[in-house]
Every structure is written in C-alpha cells, then in structure tokens.
Amino acid sequence: MQRDAPVRFKPRFDPDQWQWILRFLQACNGSDKLRSVAALLPLSLYSQRLIHDLVDKDGFEFDYRQNGKLIIHRQRRSFEAARTLLQKHRELSEFQQALDRDACLALEPSLLRIAERIAGGLHTASEEAGDCYKLCQELAERLARGPSPVCFRLGEAASGFEVAGGGVRAVITSGGPIRGDACVIAGGAEVGRLLAPLGIRVPVYPLKGYSISLPINDPAGVPEASITDYQRKIVYARLGNRLRVAGMADIVGFGEGLNGTRIDTLLRATRETFGAGVDLSTVTSWAGLRPATPTGRPVVDRSPIPNLWLNIGHGALGFTLASGCGRLISDKIAGRQCAIPSAEFELARTAPSGRRMLRRH
Numbered sequence: 001m002q003r004d005a006p007v008r009f010k011p012r013f014d015p016d017q018w019q020w021i022l023r024f025l026q027a028c029n030g031s032d033k034l035r036s037v038a039a040l041l042p043l044s045l046y047s048q049r050l051i052h053d054l055v056d057k058d059g060f061e062f063d064y065r066q067n068g069k070l071i072i073h074r075q076r077r078s079f080e081a082a083r084t085l086l087q088k089h090r091e092l093s094e095f096q097q098a099l100d101r102d103a104c105l106a107l108e109p110s111l112l113r114i115a116e117r118i119a120g121g122l123h124t125a126s127e128e129a130g131d132c133y134k135l136c137q138e139l140a141e142r143l144a145r146g147p148s149p150v151c152f153r154l155g156e157a158a159s160g161f162e163v164a165g166g167g168v169r170a171v172i173t174s175g176g177p178i179r180g181d182a183c184v185i186a187g188g189a190e191v192g193r194l195l196a197p198l199g200i201r202v203p204v205y206p207l208k209g210y211s212i213s214l215p216i217n218d219p220a221g222v223p224e225a226s227i228t229d230y231q232r233k234i235v236y237a238r239l240g241n242r243l244r245v246a247g248m249a250d251i252v253g254f255g256e257g258l259n260g261t262r263i264d265t266l267l268r269a270t271r272e273t274f275g276a277g278v279d280l281s282t283v284t285s286w287a288g289l290r291p292a293t294p295t296g297r298p299v300v301d302r303s304p305i306p307n308l309w310l311n312i313g314h315g316a317l318g319f320t321l322a323s324g325c326g327r328l329i330s331d332k333i334a335g336r337q338c339a340i341p342s343a344e345f346e347l348a349r350t351a352p353s354g355r356r357m358l359r360r361h
C-alpha cells in the first residue's frame with residue numbers, strides 16, 4: 001500500500017494473474033521453500049563453475065568480480081531469524097557467515113552513512129558479480145564466428161509453430177519460417193502466450209523490476225561487495241566504474257514502461273546509502289520483467305511435444321542460472337547424462353505441494 005513498498009500489486013482482469021498469485025501463496029510455506037532451495041543451490045553452483053570456465057579458460061571479460069555479498073538487516077528481529085536459520089542449517093554455514101553491525105562496517109566501511117540503522121548482516125564470500133549484457137555480447141560475437149557459426153536473427157518475432165507428425169517442423173517468424181530438428185523456447189515472460197495455441201500451459205508470470213546505474217566518482221564511497229538491503233529488497237552491485245541498483249517486484253501485467261515513482265525510490269535509497277560515492281545527476285534507468293514461476297524453480301524440460309524444449313521461468317535468477325540451465329537443456333536434447341539432479345525442473349513438477357512443515361518440538 002505504500003508508494004515505496006518493495007512489492008506492488010495492481011489487480012487485472014487476467015485469469016493468469018490470479019491463478020499465478022494463488023499458486024504463489026500455496027508455495028509460501030517451509031516445505032516448498034526448502035524444496036526450491038535444495039534444487040536451486042546445486043544448479044547455482046554448477047552455473048558458477050561454468051562461468052568460471054568462461055573467465056579462466058576462454059578469457060571472457062564482462063566486469064566480472066569475485067567480491068562477495070552482504071545482506072544487511074535493518075531490523076534486529078529479522079537479523080536474529082536469519083542467524084537462527086543459518087545455525088539450524090549447517091550446510092548453509094559453509095557459504096555464509098552472520099556478522100554484527102561492527103563486523104559489517106569493518107567489512108564494508110562505505111556503509112558508515114547508515115551505520116546506526118544496521119542490526120547485522122549475512123556475508124557470503126563466494127558470491128560474484130558481472131555485467132550480463134556484456135557477457136551476452138561477447139558470447140554472441142564468439143558464437144557467430146566459431147567453427148559452426150550461429151546465425152542470430154534479432155528483431156524477428158515468433159508468432160507460432162508448424163506442427164506435423166507429432167512434432168514441431170518450423171517456427172513461424174516475421175522473417176519467415178525457421179526449420180529444425182529441435183526447438184528450444186526461452187521466451188521470458190511472454191512464453192505463455194506463445195505456447196497456449198499448442199495446448200501447453202506454463203505457470204510463468206512477469207514480476208516487473210527496475211534498476212538504475214550511476215557513475216562512481218569516489219570508489220571509497222561505494223561498496224566493494226554486493227549489498228542487499230533486506231528490508232527494502234534493494235541490491236547494490238559495482239559493475240566496472242558504475243554502481244547498479246536494482247529492486248522492486250511489481251505484479252502489474254506485461255508492460256515494460258518505466259515508473260517514475262519506483263525509479264525515485266531507488267534514487268532516494270541510493271542517495272541515503274551511497275550518495276557520497278556516485279554521481280546522482282547521471283542516472284540510467286531500466287525496467288524489466290522477471291519471468292517467474294510460483295515456486296521460483298525454472299522449467300528446463302521437454303514439452304509434451306517431443307522435439308519442443310522449454311528453458312523458462314528463471315524469475316529473479318536468470319543470469320545466475322543461465323549457464324547451468326543452458327548446459328542442462330543441451331544435455332537433455334543430446335540424450336547425455338546431466339551433471340546435477342534435474343527432476344525438480346520438469347514441467348510436471350511446477351505445482352507447489354502447499355504442505356506446511358510440521359514443527360518438531
């Protein structure tokens with residue numbers, strides 16, 4: 001209800017929106033949460049290993065940094081809850097460490113401006129950051145001039161499929177049909193509309209988010225680690241000589257237009273937190289749609305049509321999971337063994353169980 005709330009909901013006459021919200025509420029329980037975390041953690045680590053290969057073996061440059069991440073809590077209660085969860089799940093403490101206010105400031109002196117408002121934080125030293133746009137550009141360039149050159153037909157819209165003999169024969173696009181043996185759909189938030197005429201329903205709905213990027217004019221005034229402001233759900237990450245600030249989840253439909261109020265909220269938070277380190281007069285704003293499933297798990301699977309494959313629903317983690325999901329889907333198409341368990345990413349498993357966890361006394 002507040003103008004600067006991290007989540008905003010605008011009801012629409014759209015059955016998909018209501019169905020998605022109902023399923024999301026069904027997924028809001030301890031058992032579904034743990035199920036998703038257990039599936040996503042190995043996928044994230046696998047993706048990270050593949051990204052390391054791109055950096056170390058193939059020399060990709062995309063402002064990649066191994067800088068760690070600190071999640072700061074402004075409320076004591078939420079910090080204590082996070083710390084207790086960490087203590088309960090020993091497997092997490094291998095990656096994360098709870099820090100009190102002084103330790104947060106020692107790690108990240110640029111937080112001094114809001115020192116009094118920090119209750120504590122969780123630090124993950126193994127977290128990394130990079131510019132996904134730069135990575136995509138470099139990847140596209142190398143693929144286009146590789147041994148089997150890839151042809152990118154950007155700007156063409158796919159409107160449907162030519163189906164015959166129980167399989168997809170071609171994708172119909174504004175630039176003409178594209179024929180092939182297999183087809184992978186990775187169509188972001190719009191994917192439901194593309195698949196509906198084939199009778200394939202996927203639980204993907206857009207969660208709109210915003211980011212601003214600002215030039216850094218004093219490196220000491222901005223964080224070295226990526227910072228998540230837990231209460232405000234705002235993330236600050238240093239990318240090259242810019243600070244990228246992202247946040248918000250608006251359940252408002254498919255429009256990608258910028259919302260001035262949301263950008264102002266990001267700008268205000270940046271001014272208050274790291275205003276000393278950035279040029280607040282030169283701001284680049286962006287809005288995007290996170291293609292989200294109710295459980296937070298992507299779908300990386302064969303569709304009911306045997307040669308039509310799905311790599312969709314990565315929600316807030318599309319960059320984090322991209323390389324792992326890319327490898328999983330190519331292994332599945334080629335009939336190779338997948339390197340990590342992938343059953344939780346099957347289309348048949350998208351429904352939340354809705355089970356509350358039983359408390360052990």
Ligand SMILES: Cc1cc2nc3c(=O)[nH]c(=O)nc-3n(C[C@H](O)[C@H](O)[C@H](O)COP(=O)(O)OP(=O)(O)OC[C@H]3O[C@@H](n4cnc5c(N)ncnc54)[C@H](O)[C@@H]3O)c2cc1C
Binds near residue numbers: 287311316
């Ligand atoms: C503010 C914000 C911050 C984020 N921060 C992070 C982060 O820090 N880390 C992270 O891992 N993820 C982050 N994400 C999430 C990430 O951006 C998404 O998960 C990711 O973009 C999803 O990738 P995708 O390829 O599935 O969909 P998209 O990126 O939406 O791409 C889908 C593509 O398909 C095209 N398309 C759709 N329909 C058609 C059609 N009919 N014909 C032709 N083309 C079509 C679209 O034009 C688009 O180019 C963030 C998202 C937002 C909004």
